[in-house]
Amino acid sequence: MIEVQNLSKRYGTTVAVDGLSFTIRPGQVTGFLGPNGAGKSTTMRMMLGLDRPTGGRVLIDGEPYRLLPEPLRRVGAMLEASAVHGGRSAYGHLLWLAQTNRIPRARVREVLAMVGLESVAGRRAGGFSLGMTQRLGIAGALLGDPPVLLFDEPVNGLDPEGVVWIRNLLKGLAAEGRVVFVSSHLMSETALTAEHLIVIGRGRLLADTTVRRFVEANSRSYVRVRTPDPERMRDALVRAGVRVERAADGSLEAYGTEAAELGELAAANGLTVHEVSAQRASLEEAFMELTGDTVEYQAGGGRR
Numbered sequence: 001m002i003e004v005q006n007l008s009k010r011y012g013t014t015v016a017v018d019g020l021s022f023t024i025r026p027g028q029v030t031g032f033l034g035p036n037g038a039g040k041s042t043t044m045r046m047m048l049g050l051d052r053p054t055g056g057r058v059l060i061d062g063e064p065y066r067l068l069p070e071p072l073r074r075v076g077a078m079l080e081a082s083a084v085h086g087g088r089s090a091y092g093h094l095l096w097l098a099q100t101n102r103i104p105r106a107r108v109r110e111v112l113a114m115v116g117l118e119s120v121a122g123r124r125a126g127g128f129s130l131g132m133t134q135r136l137g138i139a140g141a142l143l144g145d146p147p148v149l150l151f152d153e154p155v156n157g158l159d160p161e162g163v164v165w166i167r168n169l170l171k172g173l174a175a176e177g178r179v180v181f182v183s184s185h186l187m188s189e190t191a192l193t194a195e196h197l198i199v200i201g202r203g204r205l206l207a208d209t210t211v212r213r214f215v216e217a218n219s220r221s222y223v224r225v226r227t228p229d230p231e232r233m234r235d236a237l238v239r240a241g242v243r244v245e246r247a248a249d250g251s252l253e254a255y256g257t258e259a260a261e262l263g264e265l266a267a268a269n270g271l272t273v274h275e276v277s278a279q280r281a282s283l284e285e286a287f288m289e290l291t292g293d294t295v296e297y298q299a300g301g302g303r304r
């Protein structure tokens, strides 16, 4: 379990993390979401004792990271995948990590196989693609077989096959009873992987909820109707007890009904329709709505 307690971090006048408190439990993937600059990486660095909090603390299974004996066996992390000595081979890099943490040499081959880098184990890590570098970072996190895993934007640079692979890997690690904490700035990707969600903006907690609840609360579904006679269509819908709104483009949005029902209603009233389609506002839209006021830089608006 990871407990973040009233955590803050200030860099000069910048407040990167502002009084964050939440708990991450084992056995499920927890997504850590926020727009660029929200404070995700800073929070993760403080979890690992790489940055000192201005206030508050993080406990990992009841203790601060710096007091954990053999930390690589307790917490695995992939923060900056590029933090690899470019001259070393993938095998050499992992072996060095293993040896400095009293992890048996045989484990290096195991994790190379787990991340699919066996065939390039002898190649210089400096020549790796972004996706391969990510996989090497993940191998490093898994090396000590730790019960707690932190990943900062692990899908960055992966191709679609790699994205599916990491999704399954993270779920599998959580199903084994581990704490799996994964940052992302993509809501839709996180919804496919995580069960729990922590959303932050400008260093503050915006949501601590299950993905299911977030999806239910935020995916607006409705039926869009385009018709040359929106007034009569609207009257017919209202008479049938359907809540209806006029969209900016002139179409109607009908809530709490189905497309088929709406088509029949139109036919029964002798109305022409050009479109009847089921719509669902995307999770990405819901996420942008939640974090909109906290975005550091916005197109056209500059810094807010």
Ligand SMILES: Nc1ncnc2c1ncn2[C@@H]1O[C@H](COP(=O)(O)OP(=O)(O)OP(=O)(O)O)[C@@H](O)[C@H]1O
Residues within 6 Å of the ligand: 011, 014, 015, 016, 034, 035, 036, 037, 038, 039, 040, 041, 042, 043, 185
């Ligand atoms: N070492 C530092 N010195 C000064 N400011 C910093 C430092 N590290 C982070 N910041 C600032 O703290 C804020 C939070 O940054 P952080 O990198 O934690 O956000 P993030 O959510 O991880 O963003 P991204 O998705 O872009 O990586 C930003 O305003 C950033 O500019």
